[in-house]
Amino acid sequence: MRHPVRLERGSLLGGRYRILSVLGAGGMSHVYEAEDMKLPGKIWAVKESVTQMPFKGSVEREAALLTSLRHPRLPQIVDFFAPDEEGYTYLVMEYIEGLTLSDYIKQCRGKIPMQQFAEFLLQLLDVLSYLHNLDPPVIYRDMKPANIMITPEHEVRLIDFGIARSYKRQHTEDTVKLGTAGFAAPEQYGSGQTDARSDLYGFGALMLYLMTSGAYTEWTQGVESSIRSDVPRTYIPVARRLLRYNAEERFQTADEVRKELLRIPGAAGSTPATDSQLMLSGGTRVIALTGTSAGAGVTHTAIAISHFLERQNFKVAVIEMSPRSQSFARIQQVVQAGKAVPTGRRFAVDGVHYWKQSGRADILSLLGGSYQFIVMDLGSGQDQNRLEEFLRADLPIVVGSGAEWKQAEITAFIRTHHRYPQDKWIYCLPLAAADAVERVRKNLDTSSVYGLPLQLDPFDKDSHMDKVFAHILGHLMAKQPRKRSFFSRKRLVE
CATH class of the missing domain: 3.40.50.300 (P-loop containing nucleotide triphosphate hydrolases)
Known part of the structure; x- marks a missing residue:
C-alpha cells in the first residue's frame, strides 16, 4: 500500500534536516535527500515510513539494528524520529551517492561488464558474511537490485533493512512472511524459518538475474539458453546450487560461495591456475x-x-x-x-x-x-x-x-x-x-x-x-x- 509523500521541498525535520528532494519510494516508505542545517554542506538520506500492523515497530527495529551494525558496505545511521500521532517515523542515515543496481543494469542495457559483475558478487558476499557471523546472525531477507547501491567507484552498498531480522534459534518459522517475489527463498513464504541460507538463495537469484540480463531469477527449464555468452560456464553450477528449494542442498555459508567463485577462472580476484x-x-x-x-x-x-x-x-x-x-x-x-x-x-x-x-x-x-x-x-x-x-x-x-x-x-x-x-x-x-x-x-x-x-x-x-x-x-x-x-x-x- 503506497502512502503519499508527506514532506515537501524546504520542509524542516526536527529543526535540523531540510528536505531537498525525493530520492525514491517503496510500498510503505519514501526516501528524501536532506541537508544538515547544523553541518553546512552535509547531505543525509531520510527514510519516511508509516507504522501499521503487522509492521508495527519495524522501523524502530530497523533503527536499532542499523545502529548496532558496523561495516563499510552498510549505511551509517545518524538520527531517528519515533512514530508521531499519525504513525510516521523518520530514519536519518548516510547518503550514498550512486545508482541502484536496478538503474545501473538499465544503464548497461542489461549487460554489466563481467569484471564488475564478478566484483559486485564478491562485495555482496563480504557483507553477507559479516551479517551472518553476528551473534545472533542477522538475516537480510530482501536481496534485490533495488536494495543495492553502486557508487561512482563501483563499490556496493546494501540498503533498506526494513525486513531484516535476527535469527531466533527457538523458532521454527518466521512470524511475518516478507520478501520480494522472484528473489525470496521458499521458506520466506511459510515453509520454515529464514536463516543465512535464505539470503544465499536471494544472492543466487540476483546472480542468475545478472547472468540472464534480467530475464530470470529462478532456475526453470530452458534458462541456460538465456545466459550471457560471456558468463563463465562454471558460474552455472554455483547459481543452480544456490537456488535449490531445500536449504540443506544449498551452499551453507557466504564464505563457501566466495571460495567457490575465487576458484573460477575469470572471476574477480581469480587468475587462471598455472600451478x-x-x-x-x-x-x-x-x-x-x-x-x-x-x-x-x-x-x-x-x-x-x-x-x-x-x-x-x-x-x-x-x-x-x-x-x-x-x-x-x-x-x-x-x-x-x-x-x-x-x-x-x-x-x-x-x-x-x-x-x-x-x-x-x-x-x-x-x-x-x-x-x-x-x-x-x-x-x-x-x-x-x-x-x-x-x-x-x-x-x-x-x-x-x-x-x-x-x-x-x-x-x-x-x-x-x-x-x-x-x-x-x-x-x-x-x-x-x-x-x-x-x-x-x-x-x-x-x-x-x-x-x-x-x-x-x-x-x-x-x-x-x-x-x-x-x-x-x-x-x-x-x-x-x-x-x-x-x-x-x-x-x-x-
Whole structure:
C-alpha cells in the first residue's frame, strides 16, 4: 500500500534536516535527500515510513539494528524520529551517492561488464558474511537490485533493512512472511524459518538475474539458453546450487560461495591456475598494515613481514596502497639500477613481488591467484578504500609508536574507528621497550600488542624479528601449504 509523500521541498525535520528532494519510494516508505542545517554542506538520506500492523515497530527495529551494525558496505545511521500521532517515523542515515543496481543494469542495457559483475558478487558476499557471523546472525531477507547501491567507484552498498531480522534459534518459522517475489527463498513464504541460507538463495537469484540480463531469477527449464555468452560456464553450477528449494542442498555459508567463485577462472580476484599446487582451498590470506601517524614504520614492517613469509617458502606479494608514497619506486630504482628508466609497476626482490601505487582493481586481480599471502602497505592515511581493505583483511595490523609521549596516537586511532569490530586487530610498536609494550597492552586492554626489535634492513633475516613474526603470523601460516622447493620437486621426479 503506497502512502503519499508527506514532506515537501524546504520542509524542516526536527529543526535540523531540510528536505531537498525525493530520492525514491517503496510500498510503505519514501526516501528524501536532506541537508544538515547544523553541518553546512552535509547531505543525509531520510527514510519516511508509516507504522501499521503487522509492521508495527519495524522501523524502530530497523533503527536499532542499523545502529548496532558496523561495516563499510552498510549505511551509517545518524538520527531517528519515533512514530508521531499519525504513525510516521523518520530514519536519518548516510547518503550514498550512486545508482541502484536496478538503474545501473538499465544503464548497461542489461549487460554489466563481467569484471564488475564478478566484483559486485564478491562485495555482496563480504557483507553477507559479516551479517551472518553476528551473534545472533542477522538475516537480510530482501536481496534485490533495488536494495543495492553502486557508487561512482563501483563499490556496493546494501540498503533498506526494513525486513531484516535476527535469527531466533527457538523458532521454527518466521512470524511475518516478507520478501520480494522472484528473489525470496521458499521458506520466506511459510515453509520454515529464514536463516543465512535464505539470503544465499536471494544472492543466487540476483546472480542468475545478472547472468540472464534480467530475464530470470529462478532456475526453470530452458534458462541456460538465456545466459550471457560471456558468463563463465562454471558460474552455472554455483547459481543452480544456490537456488535449490531445500536449504540443506544449498551452499551453507557466504564464505563457501566466495571460495567457490575465487576458484573460477575469470572471476574477480581469480587468475587462471598455472600451478595447481598453488590454487589453495583456503584462498589468499591478506595482511593489511596501517599507521597511527606518518613515519610510524608501516612500510618497513610490511617489507619485513613479506620477506619473512617468503623465507618460510610462501609465495608473497606486497602492495603499496598509499597513492602518494614513493617508497616502492625508490626500491625499484635500486633493484633495476642497470636500466635507464625502471619500467612496470611490478618488480621482484628476493622472491617477493612488489606492486607499487596500486588500487582496488589490482587487489581483486591478485586475490585467489597463485599468491598465498598479500601484504598491504596502507600508509597512515585513512581514505574509504584503504579503510575497507584494512577492515576486510585476515590480519589487520596497526603500527604505532611505543614512545610514552606518542602513545596517545594509538588511543586516538581506536577512538576514531570505534564503530568497527576490532577483535582481529593487532598492534606493532617498532623499537618499543618491554615496559612500553605492557603499558599499551594495559591501556588498550588487549594482549595483542607486540614490540618489534631493531632491524636495520627489512629485506634480511633477523632472528629476533623472525621470532616475533612467527608468533604473530603462526595461525595464518598453519592454514597455508608451502611452496615446494626445487629440490623437493626434483626428488619427486626421481
